[in-house]
Amino acid sequence: MQKLSSKPAKGTQDLLPQDMKLRNWVTKKIIEAYTSRGYTQIETPMLENLDNLTNSEGGENLRMIFKVLKRGEKLDWSKAQTENDLSDLGLRFDLTLPLSRFYANNMNELTKPFKAFQIGNVFRAERNQKGRYRQFVQCDIDTLGDSGIYAEIDLMLTVPKALYNIGFKDFVIKLNDRRILKDLVIDAGFAEEDFETVCITADKKDKIGEEGVVKELLEKGYAEETIKRFLENLTTPLEQLTTPYAEDLKLLTSIISKYYPIQFDATLVRGMGYYTGPIFEIETPKFGGAVAGGGRYDGLLNKFSKESIPAVGFSIGFERIIGILKDQNFVVPEERETYAILFAEDSFYEKALTIANEKIEQGNIASIYKIKSNRIGKEVANFKKSGYEVIVADEQ
Amino acid sequence: MQKLSSKPAKGTQDLLPQDMKLRNWVTKKIIEAYTSRGYTQIETPMLENLDNLTNSEGGENLRMIFKVLKRGEKLDWSKAQTENDLSDLGLRFDLTLPLSRFYANNMNELTKPFKAFQIGNVFRAERNQKGRYRQFVQCDIDTLGDSGIYAEIDLMLTVPKALYNIGFKDFVIKLNDRRILKDLVIDAGFAEEDFETVCITADKKDKIGEEGVVKELLEKGYAEETIKRFLENLTTPLEQLTTPYAEDLKLLTSIISKYYPIQFDATLVRGMGYYTGPIFEIETPKFGGAVAGGGRYDGLLNKFSKESIPAVGFSIGFERIIGILKDQNFVVPEERETYAILFAEDSFYEKALTIANEKIEQGNIASIYKIKSNRIGKEVANFKKSGYEVIVADEQ
Numbered sequence: 037m038q039k040l041s042s043k044p045a046k047g048t049q050d051l052l053p054q055d056m057k058l059r060n061w062v063t064k065k066i067i068e069a070y071t072s073r074g075y076t077q078i079e080t081p082m083l084e085n086l087d088n089l090t091n092s093e094g095g096e097n098l099r100m101i102f103k104v105l106k107r108g109e110k111l112d113w114s115k116a117q118t119e120n121d122l123s124d125l126g127l128r129f130d131l132t133l134p135l136s137r138f139y140a141n142n143m144n145e146l147t148k149p150f151k152a153f154q155i156g157n158v159f160r161a162e163r164n165q166k167g168r169y170r171q172f173v174q175c176d177i178d179t180l181g182d183s184g185i186y187a188e189i190d191l192m193l194t195v196p197k198a199l200y201n202i203g204f205k206d207f208v209i210k211l212n213d214r215r216i217l218k219d220l221v222i223d224a225g226f227a228e229e230d231f232e233t234v235c236i237t238a239d240k241k242d243k244i245g246e247e248g249v250v251k252e253l254l255e256k257g258y259a260e261e262t263i264k265r266f267l268e269n270l271t272t273p274l275e276q277l278t279t280p281y282a283e284d285l286k287l288l289t290s291i292i293s294k295y296y297p298i299q300f301d302a303t304l305v306r307g308m309g310y311y312t313g314p315i316f317e318i319e320t321p322k323f324g325g326a327v328a329g330g331g332r333y334d335g336l337l338n339k340f341s342k343e344s345i346p347a348v349g350f351s352i353g354f355e356r357i358i359g360i361l362k363d364q365n366f367v368v369p370e371e372r373e374t375y376a377i378l379f380a381e382d383s384f385y386e387k388a389l390t391i392a393n394e395k396i397e398q399g400n401i402a403s404i405y406k407i408k409s410n411r412i413g414k415e416v417a418n419f420k421k422s423g424y425e426v427i428v429a430d431e432q
Numbered sequence: 433m434q435k436l437s438s439k440p441a442k443g444t445q446d447l448l449p450q451d452m453k454l455r456n457w458v459t460k461k462i463i464e465a466y467t468s469r470g471y472t473q474i475e476t477p478m479l480e481n482l483d484n485l486t487n488s489e490g491g492e493n494l495r496m497i498f499k500v501l502k503r504g505e506k507l508d509w510s511k512a513q514t515e516n517d518l519s520d521l522g523l524r525f526d527l528t529l530p531l532s533r534f535y536a537n538n539m540n541e542l543t544k545p546f547k548a549f550q551i552g553n554v555f556r557a558e559r560n561q562k563g564r565y566r567q568f569v570q571c572d573i574d575t576l577g578d579s580g581i582y583a584e585i586d587l588m589l590t591v592p593k594a595l596y597n598i599g600f601k602d603f604v605i606k607l608n609d610r611r612i613l614k615d616l617v618i619d620a621g622f623a624e625e626d627f628e629t630v631c632i633t634a635d636k637k638d639k640i641g642e643e644g645v646v647k648e649l650l651e652k653g654y655a656e657e658t659i660k661r662f663l664e665n666l667t668t669p670l671e672q673l674t675t676p677y678a679e680d681l682k683l684l685t686s687i688i689s690k691y692y693p694i695q696f697d698a699t700l701v702r703g704m705g706y707y708t709g710p711i712f713e714i715e716t717p718k719f720g721g722a723v724a725g726g727g728r729y730d731g732l733l734n735k736f737s738k739e740s741i742p743a744v745g746f747s748i749g750f751e752r753i754i755g756i757l758k759d760q761n762f763v764v765p766e767e768r769e770t771y772a773i774l775f776a777e778d779s780f781y782e783k784a785l786t787i788a789n790e791k792i793e794q795g796n797i798a799s800i801y802k803i804k805s806n807r808i809g810k811e812v813a814n815f816k817k818s819g820y821e822v823i824v825a826d827e828q
Contacts, residue, residue, distance in 0.1 A: 045521055056474060060473065073797070104499065339436050374470070401468055
């Protein structure tokens with residue numbers, strides 16, 4: 037018989053007990069922080085109607101959708117003109133689009149404002165790359181139906197708390213507002229319709245440096261004077277900004293700075309096109325980059341709902357957090373003793389079971405193993421080496 | 433702008449906060465029972481290579497696989513001869529096949545025996561039907577690498593405990609052995625190669641009654657005398673069976689009966705073809721049918737591994753449990769108070785925050801809401817009605 041391959045599908049991973057222990061612990065810390073401030077958990081299906089996915093503002097992600105084949109009579113590939121004739125469902129590539137659909141579908145049963153979080157797998161047909169998976173966990177927290185800055189403040193008290201409880205002490209919240217950024221772009225002399233393209237270049241600053249940004253904007257045909265003024269504008273401190281948008285950020289900063297380090301950064305852009313107001317990231321300088329990010333996206337829900345619903349969200353880079361902790365050889369704090377109750381002779385099984393039950397009732401973990409009587413010494417040593425407390429029932 | 437449909441994909445469900453509360457509570461109870469006896473959690477990817485899925489012994493499930501379209505250059509539907517030319521991945525339809533692959537892939541890093549559980553979504557393109565979902569949670573617990581009956585005993589101490597802790601007190605474990613069943617079939621006068629087809633009919637007894645079974649076996653061309661003897665054989669009590677397989681079941685029954693009601697039932701068949709030894713189900717008569725089931729499947733891992741690995745598993749019908757609890761209007765026991773801290777005037781926000789932080793530090797849930805000052809009375813009443821403890825910061 038030909039053996040099947042035992043490898044997981046390309047870009048996916050098998051999670052072993054030690055992986056799950058770490059992931060479960062991190063998840064628990066996140067859920068504790070989120071629920072303590074009244075955010076409630078929801079779940080959306082992993083399969084979405086393909087139309088919803090392809091008509092979203094998913095940007096680059098749209099090219100990485102796993103499409104699911106139509107079934108039975110619906111599938112007729114002899115007449116297929118495009119891929120979409122072959123497929124009607126897709127695997128979700130993020131949690132924001134499903135959340136928008138979820139809210140429109142269930143809004144009559146949900147509280148207003150709706151404070152929700154989702155932790156779940158998303159799927160992207162990424163090119164194979166170390167640390168990049170095709171199935172990975174995202175962890176989103178959102179407030180829907182609240183247009184005021186207090187929604188942002190609430191998120192900014194909640195997400196850093198989760199990171200802090202996980203053990204990330206050395207981080208800073210970076211803050212900007214899409215509308216302020218737009219004002220600074222226009223004030224520099226760019227046309228309003230050039231906002232997006234200017235931002236795409238400005239967003240590369242971390243990679244290509246300020247010189248690189250200047251070079252690229254020159255190549256795009258903009259005047260040197262405009263570019264220079266734009267870069268100067270980006271250094272304006274929050275205090276000197278006079279737009280009403282700056283007032284909200286000042287209030288936010290004055291409150292959050294009592295709890296966590298927070299900095300206004302006019303150079304913060306963030307990729308997604310759907311952001312409409314404040315945007316933010318949490319950076320851990322020691323580990324090079326952002327571990328969480330988000331912003332206000334007041335327009336997105338309009339795709340599903342007649343009403344215009346304000347929305348603001350924050351997302352923790354779950355896999356990035358796990359990666360950093362693994363690189364640090366982080367050890368999950370043990371809450372319970374783990375016992376191996378060994379027995380060699382069948383007549384001692386019930387004795388082993390009684391001992392195990394006692395240990396379990398005391399709140400410990402107790403697992404019974406049958407061993408060979410001539411290997412008792414070796415087995416005791418092996419189990420001890422693996423971190424177990426060991427009891428041999430035959431000897432009790 | 434044309435609105436997108438806000439409905440979840442056919443056969444999938446949006447899980448609201450109250451749904452997640454129940455599901456999380458049940459999951460927690462299951463995990464507590466499983467981990468207390470030393471089973472550790474693992475996770476396998478939802479996407480599997482299609483070859484693995486289609487070459488498994490998945491029976492009926494093979495016709496319900498969601499297949500995922502090949503991507504980029506690999507997809508050439510003009511030359512496609514079969515569906516499998518269009519697709520190379522599929523969504524898993526159960527957790528047993530992925531577990532077998534997982535064990536073969538990781539066995540060098542896993543304990544022997546390996547006591548593991550998995551809780552995760554599986555996908556089946558079922559016809560639309562109430563209570564049947566196309567994405568649903570399964571909950572499997574397995575011991576790999578242990579051929580002895582103590583592995584079965586361990587599972588049978590663990591799974592009923594989880595059900596008991598969830599609140600199912602009124603259940604019975606039904607027990608049989610595929611090899612005993614085979615002996616009884618052959619002893620009645622059937623040919624060994626007819627075992628499967630006889631079992632398929634016998635398995636329908638719950639639906640069509642004993643008369644229906646006799647009728648169907650007669651239609652299949654078997655002698656009346658053989659059928660009669662077979663039905664008599666199925667009433668043989670465990671004590672009167674003399675095969676070595678019965679000795680194992682006697683030992684198991686003598687131990688488990690001290691903890692949970694357990695009955696030998698020679699008419700128990702269970703569908704899957706891969707079972708090779710003891711098989712079992714947990715039935716809750718009050719709610720009509722099985723809420724968990726499993727058995728020994730020593731051959732299955734051989735598809736992936738050169739070594740022959742003994743295996744035994746148990747699966748809780750997670751969605752069925754949830755369905756029963758919902759029908760009972762089960763209320764999840766609250767562990768924490770939930771506060772709504774309201775404020776109307778901006779100047780009272782920090783006061784509200786201080787109150788919320790105190791409540792959170794005491795282990796409660798506290799969520800801050802801005803309300804209109806002329807609606808304080810109404811809002812207090814609304815939040816109280818929704819089960820919140822309410823504090824108005826402006827009035828403190």
